[in-house]
Amino acid sequence: xxxxxxxxxxxxxxxxxxxxxxxxxxxxxxxxxxxxxxxxxxxxxxxxxxxxxxxxxxxxxxxxxxxxxxxxxxxxxxxxxxxxxxxxxxxxxxxxxxxxxxxxxxxxxxxxxxxxxxxxxxxxxxxxxxxxxxxxxxxxxxxxxxxxxxxxxxx
Amino acid sequence: xxxxxxxxxxxxxxxxxxxxxxxxxxxxxxxxxxxxxxxxxxxxxxxxxxxxxxxxxxxxxxxxxxxxxxxxxxxxxxxxxxxxxxxxxxxxxxxxxxxxxxxxxxxxxxxxxxxxxxxxxxxxxxxxxxxxxxxxxxxxxxxxxxxxxxxxxxxxxxxxxxxxxxxxxxxxxxxxxxxxxxxxxxxxxxxxxxxxxxxxxxxxxxxxxxxxxxxxxxxxxxxxxxxxxxxxxxxxxxxxxxxxxxxxxxxxxxxxxxxxxxxxxxxxxxxxxxxxxxxxxxxxxxxxxxxxxxxxxxxxxxxxxxxxxxxxxxxxxxxxxxxxxxxxxxxxxxxxxxxxxxxxxxxxxxxxxxxxxxxxxxxxxxxxxxxxxxxxxxxxxxxxxx
Amino acid sequence: xxxxxxxxxxxxxxxxxxxxxxxxxxxxxxxxxxxxxxxxxxxxxxxxxxxxxxxxxxxxxxxxxxxxxxxxxxxxxxxxxxxxxxxxxxxxxxxxxxxxxxxxxxxxxxxxxxxxxxxxxxxxxxxxxxxxxxxxxxxxxxxxxxxxxxxxxxxxxxxxxxxxxxxxxxxxxxxxxxxxxxxxxxxxxxxxxxxxxxxxxxxxxxxxxxxxxxxxxxxxxxxxxxxxxxxxxxxxxxxxxxxxxxxxxxxxxxxxxxxxxxxxxxxxxxxxxxxxxxxxxxx
Numbered sequence: 001x002x003x004x005x006x007x008x009x010x011x012x013x014x015x016x017x018x019x020x021x022x023x024x025x026x027x028x029x030x031x032x033x034x035x036x037x038x039x040x041x042x043x044x045x046x047x048x049x050x051x052x053x054x055x056x057x058x059x060x061x062x063x064x065x066x067x068x069x070x071x072x073x074x075x076x077x078x079x080x081x082x083x084x085x086x087x088x089x090x091x092x093x094x095x096x097x098x099x100x101x102x103x104x105x106x107x108x109x110x111x112x113x114x115x116x117x118x119x120x121x122x123x124x125x126x127x128x129x130x131x132x133x134x135x136x137x138x139x140x141x142x143x144x145x146x147x148x149x150x151x152x153x154x155x
Numbered sequence: 156x157x158x159x160x161x162x163x164x165x166x167x168x169x170x171x172x173x174x175x176x177x178x179x180x181x182x183x184x185x186x187x188x189x190x191x192x193x194x195x196x197x198x199x200x201x202x203x204x205x206x207x208x209x210x211x212x213x214x215x216x217x218x219x220x221x222x223x224x225x226x227x228x229x230x231x232x233x234x235x236x237x238x239x240x241x242x243x244x245x246x247x248x249x250x251x252x253x254x255x256x257x258x259x260x261x262x263x264x265x266x267x268x269x270x271x272x273x274x275x276x277x278x279x280x281x282x283x284x285x286x287x288x289x290x291x292x293x294x295x296x297x298x299x300x301x302x303x304x305x306x307x308x309x310x311x312x313x314x315x316x317x318x319x320x321x322x323x324x325x326x327x328x329x330x331x332x333x334x335x336x337x338x339x340x341x342x343x344x345x346x347x348x349x350x351x352x353x354x355x356x357x358x359x360x361x362x363x364x365x366x367x368x369x370x371x372x373x374x375x376x377x378x379x380x381x382x383x384x385x386x387x388x389x390x391x392x393x394x395x396x397x398x399x400x401x402x403x404x405x406x407x408x409x410x411x412x413x414x415x416x417x418x419x420x421x422x423x424x425x426x427x428x429x430x431x432x433x434x435x436x437x438x439x440x441x442x443x444x445x446x447x448x449x450x451x452x453x454x455x456x457x458x459x460x461x462x463x464x465x466x467x468x469x470x471x472x473x474x475x476x477x478x479x480x481x482x483x484x485x486x487x488x489x490x491x492x493x494x495x496x497x498x499x500x501x502x503x504x505x506x507x508x509x510x511x512x513x514x515x516x517x518x519x520x521x522x523x524x525x526x527x528x529x530x531x532x533x534x535x536x537x538x539x540x541x
Numbered sequence: 542x543x544x545x546x547x548x549x550x551x552x553x554x555x556x557x558x559x560x561x562x563x564x565x566x567x568x569x570x571x572x573x574x575x576x577x578x579x580x581x582x583x584x585x586x587x588x589x590x591x592x593x594x595x596x597x598x599x600x601x602x603x604x605x606x607x608x609x610x611x612x613x614x615x616x617x618x619x620x621x622x623x624x625x626x627x628x629x630x631x632x633x634x635x636x637x638x639x640x641x642x643x644x645x646x647x648x649x650x651x652x653x654x655x656x657x658x659x660x661x662x663x664x665x666x667x668x669x670x671x672x673x674x675x676x677x678x679x680x681x682x683x684x685x686x687x688x689x690x691x692x693x694x695x696x697x698x699x700x701x702x703x704x705x706x707x708x709x710x711x712x713x714x715x716x717x718x719x720x721x722x723x724x725x726x727x728x729x730x731x732x733x734x735x736x737x738x739x740x741x742x743x744x745x746x747x748x749x750x751x752x753x754x755x756x757x758x759x760x761x762x763x764x765x766x767x768x769x770x771x772x773x774x775x776x777x778x779x780x781x782x783x784x785x786x787x788x789x790x791x792x793x794x795x796x797x798x799x800x801x802x803x804x805x806x807x808x809x810x811x812x813x814x815x816x817x818x819x820x821x822x823x824x
Contacts, residue, residue, distance in 0.1 A: 061727065071725045074732045076742055099730065136738070143735045144723040148757040149666040149696040150472060150624070254557045258599055263560045263581075263639060299555040299790035409799070412821055439794030442556070442787045444602040453600050455556070460794070467795060469785050471624040481823030489797065496800035497791075 004029045004105060011052055013080055013129055021122050028111040034098040040081070041096035047084035048109045053077050056102030060094045069095060073137065080133050085109030164359035167373035168380050169344070171352045174232075175206045176371050177314070181275040186312065189245055190277035191235070196224055198238035200245070203277070210235055217322035217507065220516030227320075231353055233278055233346050236322035237506050241435035242276055242283055246307045247290060253303075253442060255454035268302060275312040279340065281333030282325075284315060285504040286435030288339055292498045293438050303457075312363060315340035317384075318391045324507030326520055329398040332504045334391040336360075342368060345384040356384040399520040400527065401501060405492040407527050412484065415535045416526050421480035423515045428461035430509035430517075431486065436502050439467065462486050487522060555790050558597040558641025559585055563634045564616070569702040573622045573667060574632045575609060578642065584615040588645035590652060590674035591781060591809045594619065595789045597641030598630035605786040605804070606631075607671035607755075608645065617642070620670040620702060646789040648809045650753050650779060652678050658749035659688040663764055665736055665756020666695055669702050671781050671808075672755050680715060689716040690743050694736035694756065697722050698729045717743075736760060737767040747772030753809075755781040762819060765812050775813035782807045782815060799824050 005026035008014045014022060032051070034040055040051070040058060055077040061069035072094070075081055081104070084092050090109075116123030169177065181188050182204060190203040193210045203209065209232040216223045217236060227234050256265045279287075287308070294301040295308065318325075318334035327333030336343040341364030345356040356376055359365045376384075431437040439460040447453060460467060462485045468475035476482050494502035503519070510518045565577030588594070588608045596619060597603040604627045610618025623632040634640060652660075652675060660679060664672045679689050691710060695701040701720060711718040719739050721732035732739060736756070745768075752768050754761055761780045768778055784796035784803040791805035799818045801807060807815075818824055 059727070059733070067726065069727045071727065071729060071733045073734055074721075078742075097727075140735045140738050143737075143759075143763060146759055147696070147723075148759045149700065149723075150757065254554075256558075258639070263558075263599070263641070265557055268554075294792060297791060299792065301792055302554050302556075412824070438792065440788070440792070441795075442603065442793055444600065447600065450600065455603070462794065467785070470783060475784065476823045478823060485797070485824075488799075493797070493800040497797075497802060 004031065007031075007054065007105060008052070011054075011078060013052060013078070013133075017125060021125065024115060024122070025107065025112065025126075028108040028115075029105040032104050032106045034102040034104070036098055036100050038098045038102075039095065040098060040102070041092045041094065043092050043095050045092050047082060047090045047092045050080065050082040050085050050107050050109055050112075051104040052107070053079050053081055054103040054105065056104070057099040058102060059097050059099050061097065062094055069097075073140070074099070080130070082109075083130050083134065085113065086127070086130060164365055166359070166376040166381070166384075167357045167368060168376050169355045169357050169371060169373050171206065171232075171354070173371055173373060174344075174355060177367065178204060178206065178277070180367060180370050181277075181312065184273075184275075186273045186275040188275045188277055189242075191233070191238070193224065197222065198224070198235045198240075200238075200240040200242065200276075200278075206232065209233070209278075214320055215322060217324045217511040218516070219324070219510050219518045220513055222511045229348055229353075231319065231346055231348060233316045233344075234320050236318065236320060236325055237280060237283070237508060239433050239508065239512055241433070241506075241508070242279060242287060243290065243435050243437075245272075245274055245276070246287065246311065247294070247301075247304050247438065249459045251303055251457050252445075253455040253457050255452070258451050258453060268306075271303065271306040271310060273310045274307065275314060277314045277316075279313050279315040280318055280506070281315065281336040282327045282330075282504045282506040283435055284313065284336060284339035285327075285330075285332035286506065287313075289436045289498070289500055289502060289504065290438060292500055293436075312367070313340045313342075313360075314364075315343040315360075317343060317345040317388060319346060319387050321391055321395045322507060322511070323396055324510040325395050325505065326397040326399050326507060327505035328392060328395050330401060330501065330503055330505035334395065335388050340364070345387050347380065347383045347387065354380075356380050397507065397520055399491075399503070399505065399523055401491075401503075404523060404527065405495050407530055408488045408492040408523070411526050411530060411532070412488070413533050414526050414529070415532060416522065416529070417480045417484045420483050420517060420522055421478065423517055424463075424479050424483045425514060426463040426479045426482060427514060428463040429512045429514065430519075431461040431463060432459065433508035433512045434490075435506060435508070436490075436504065437461075462489070487519060490519070491523060555643060555646075556788070558595070558603070558643050559583065561617075561640050561642045563636050563638045563640060566634065566636055569620060569704075570700045572624075572632070573620060573702055575618055575620045575703075576631065576634060576640075577610070577612075577616055577618050578640065579616050580642075581639070585617075585642055585644055587611065587615075588617065589649035590678060591649035591671055592645035592647050593671070593786075593789075593808060594642050594644030594646070595786075596621070596627075596631055597643070598627050598634070599639060599641065601630045602627040603641070603643075603787075604628055604631070605646075605789060607781070607808070609670035609673045610677075611674050620667060620673075622667050643789060646804055647807055650675050650781075650809055655751035656682075656685045658686065658751060659746055660686050660690070661740075661743065661745070661750060661752045661768070662689075662691045663736060663740070663752065663754045663756070663768075664691075664693050665760040665764075666700070667702055668754075668756035668760075668781070669693055669707075670755075672753060673703060673706075675753060676710065676716075680710070680713075683715055687749065688744065688746075691716055691718045692736055692739045692743070693718070693720045694739070694760070695720070695722050698725050698731070719743075735763070737763050740764065740767045740771065745771045745773065747774070750777065752778045753780075754778065758783070758819065765816060769812070775816060776811045778812035779809055780812055780815060781809050 340360040560581040561578040609620040796803035
């Protein structure tokens, strides 16, 4: 069976990290599994973890009274789930639910946060990678804001 | 023996009564003769039967945003340049019916196309023959010919008249279209001034033309007639003062789509569409349902359209060209650049109508020259006024 | 450089609508229906996937509509969204109603040139309509192609056209199908996000992949950029374009985009041809 460090090395998110950093990050991670329908994150709860999805599918949703959970993003194998652990107040902003069985590596955010604070170079590399993910998600949201599919009803 | 090439015909001379006989012969043949006549302070094209209806003794003064008739000090019948009309009005009318149909429970009966008029056009200029050749490229020499245009075009007889008095707005030599008639005519007349009443050197351009000429009282052209005609031709060529440098212009324009000159011209342009209406090659058209009060009758009309209107490029989401800048740019780059891509020819024949009939006097030759002279400019230098 | 014109000359008057009868009408979404049409008399020439027809509503007018189904026999299908007077009238046409059809016009997707390689079909909104005959062809001759991927985007699950059919493509497992919407409730089992996000998740072998895209112009630009970024040559990325088409035969001038006439030289273009033109505002 592959070690967590070996699993991480396969993921584009961690590509380019030196072996020492990779080993350290791997030391904060553990393998986790969720079944379809399992709640992974809950809005408002403390955010001390982030996940690298190895396989499966996760829906990020926002609970709207009267409409239920509105899905705002879906994530797949290779995607990163959760960045609220990096920023105060360290609370989840959305719900996350497994839509298909999920295999992931869960990282101890507190451990990583402390390491990032003490090792600025690793901290920069990690924040840079998270920034790239955030940018992609922001672009996706901006594109959806354009509402390019036109009027929903005849004008 | 093969039929004689048009160039084998010898020129003949026709006097003024002979010109009337020509009109009479055309009318006898069942043709509607369309020629120049003065109306509303301009030389326009309309049906004529008498040479007295021609603009005898009238000339025109033209400039950017300016067109005025003036009295000539002679009585030439064709002593003007061009007016607001072009033969497009007759070959590609402002409104025409594409098809008409009667609807019933059983189905739809599409009426056979209406017969087209048999025209004879009298007084066609060299630039106008060139314009008709351009419209032929657009409307006939395609995989989907315009049946109505093609039928009108096929039927029409072209009696050209060489230009004697170009306007200051004319720039046909630089577009290679005039002022001397070269091809596309059935007969080409040159009006030779004569105190006793002008006479016409008649060059024959086709067998149809030859057949008409043979029915008229003509005489063989004498050397003096030829010399006098040649003087008219060279005088006309020398009188053209305006030019559009056409070589390489296509590339210049397509590489300067963000040139600040477009903003400058847009600040003047009223988007009134006059230039597209008077242009003898502009072919944009709306194909629209004609309103009918009867639920059983339907017809579609083709009407002149203009790229200066916002709805020309309308999609359900909005207009593709909502600024005057983009619409002027579309018109001019289409005419002088992308027309080549689409139809293998320039869309401009140098008739100058768009210059004269622009209410603010925008001059296509000046616009083209300015962009060429400042090729590559994308913003005005600091402090410069547009 | 002059653009080459299609070689086949149509002698008949291309401007006269050919009578067709509505024989079926399926509602796709709140504002979109698919009409099945059969000729009353002589049919039009059989269309190729990607071409369009001018559909005429008697007494109202004519609009260009892509062909969303080319059935055996003479039946054609058109998927119409009610966005204007004519399209509203067409959407309201019940079985038995008469419509006029002119066409088919324009270029096709060139499916044959993709044979032997991978095909990625990417549709946004009603853009799936002209790509539906492509998917049919890919399924019909599945072994002529390697990997076949269909990516479909829409605003919401309710606005997804051909929903049942897309689900059946997915269920058949003969091709890879992914659908994404801008937002959805928990009942939605597809993806949420924009189409370019889906492309990140697809295996692309750029040397042998042909991409066919149809959707709103903004989506075309984002999507083409994503695919080009994955190494697919611009010549192998084809898009279907939309402009104000009135005559369909290159004579009305309304559908110009710089040097090209969308109706005649398109609607399907390689990205290498139209990408630079779309980058220019208000062209």
